[in-house]
Amino acid sequence: FAVVGKPFSIISFFSHRWMFGWIGCRWYGWAGFFFGCGSLITMTAVSLDRYLKICHLSYGTWLKRHHAFICLAIIWAYATFWATVPFAGVGSYAPEPFGTSCTLDWWLAQASVAGQAFVLSILFFCLLFPTAVIVFSYVKIILKVKSSTKEVAHYDTRIQNSHILEMKLTKVGRNIYFSLLCWV
Structure with a gap:
């Protein structure tokens, strides 16, 4: 979105008004929503994949590139x-x-029951549920890593290297969690 959409808002920002008409506004709003929702759902899928691969080891054996x-x-x-x-x-x-930019028309959405249902639906399906899945996934990963710390100390260095990888994944999870927290 940064490449496709930001030039529109930057030009409008310096002009102190939206410069690209009604169709441009609708396109810009759609693109912002599309890329924002898609990015969050992609992060959700990544967190779920990591959770399954770390906490349920058999999952990683059947996942292929086409999946x-x-x-x-x-x-x-x-x-x-x-x-x-x-x-x-x-x-x-x-x-x-x-x-200077366009987004969902929140005022129009509040004007009808269908609009209110839509707002509640996107709030749940595009923000709250994905966020809950991400938080659940990384909390479970962190708990798994903590519980395996004592066990790993008794094995050889190869398994300890695997533990180091899990710790790195946990740090990545924390980073994603805090970036999501800031994003929300």
Whole structure:
């Protein structure tokens, strides 16, 4: 989105108003929602994959490259669905209060029961549920690493190297968690 969308908001920022008309606003809002939702769901899938590979070792033996591609296709279809729903009349995209970029029209969404249901749906399916899965995954990974620390001390260095890898994954999980916390 940074390459495709940010130039629009930068130009509008320096002009102190949205410069690209109604269609440009709808496209920009759609792209922002699409890439934002898709990115968060991708992070969710990565955290779930790591959880399954670390906490349920048999999972890692059957996952192949084509499974990852299928998962990515489903993720971006999911993001496309949620970003496109406002075009079906449930909501819309409109300029934000400062008028230099566009997003979901939150005021219009509150005007009807369908709009309110849409807002609650995206809140749950595009933010709360993915965040809960990420938090669950990394908490379970951290607990698994902590519980295996004592066991690893009794094995040879090869297994200790595996433990070091798990610790690195835990640190990555913490980084993702805190970046998600800042993002929200």
